[in-house]
Amino acid sequence: MIRERMRNIRLLLLDVDGVLTDGRIIYDHNGVETKQFHVRDGHGLKLLQRAGIQVGIITGRQSEVVALRARELGIELVFQGAKNKLEPFRRILQQTGLRPEQVAYAGDDLIDLPVLRQVGCAFTVADAVEELFPYVDYVTRRPGGAGAVREICDLLLKQSGCWGEVTARYFAEVAE
Numbered sequence: 001m002i003r004e005r006m007r008n009i010r011l012l013l014l015d016v017d018g019v020l021t022d023g024r025i026i027y028d029h030n031g032v033e034t035k036q037f038h039v040r041d042g043h044g045l046k047l048l049q050r051a052g053i054q055v056g057i058i059t060g061r062q063s064e065v066v067a068l069r070a071r072e073l074g075i076e077l078v079f080q081g082a083k084n085k086l087e088p089f090r091r092i093l094q095q096t097g098l099r100p101e102q103v104a105y106a107g108d109d110l111i112d113l114p115v116l117r118q119v120g121c122a123f124t125v126a127d128a129v130e131e132l133f134p135y136v137d138y139v140t141r142r143p144g145g146a147g148a149v150r151e152i153c154d155l156l157l158k159q160s161g162c163w164g165e166v167t168a169r170y171f172a173e174v175a176e
């Protein structure tokens with residue numbers, strides 16, 4: 001049952017292009033790559049970390065903006081330029097001592113499939129390559145770069161029973 005497996009998740013690994021972004025890659029006139037990230041995804045990832053669930057990134061591409069965004073969100077597990085995503089995935093398992101069933105992964109394209117098939121919870125986004133759909137546990141309602149990651153974060157927090165604790169400050173009554 002997917003709900004029970006979500007409860008065991010200690011680490012959320014994310015693809016970048018098409019998951020944390022809408023997949024568009026913008027170049028400036030110097031050839032420097034730019035991407036757009038969604039602020040609500042960022043907050044979701046902070047909430048997840050507050051609940052003790054680690055976050056990591058595995059991307060096939062390489063860009064400075066990804067390193068910047070990861071730094072901003074306090075994400076230390078960052079693997080860029082991974083053509084075979086299973087390699088960094090195995091390295092992360094070794095590094096963290098976690099088992100595959102304690103890891104969730106979100107990806108949107110065929111390159112993500114090998115890792116999606118290994119993890120405890122496999123996520124994809126609404127506008128993913130549709131060939132992924134039979135292999136995942138959950139397809140977000142929102143597309144990549146438009147809050148899909150936030151949806152995953154909120155789901156994991158609610159299923160793990162941490163939602164109330166990590167969001168209590170926002171629901172607290174304002175003191176007179």
Ligand SMILES: [Mg+2]
Pocket residue numbers: 015016017018019107108109
């Ligand atoms: Mg992708």
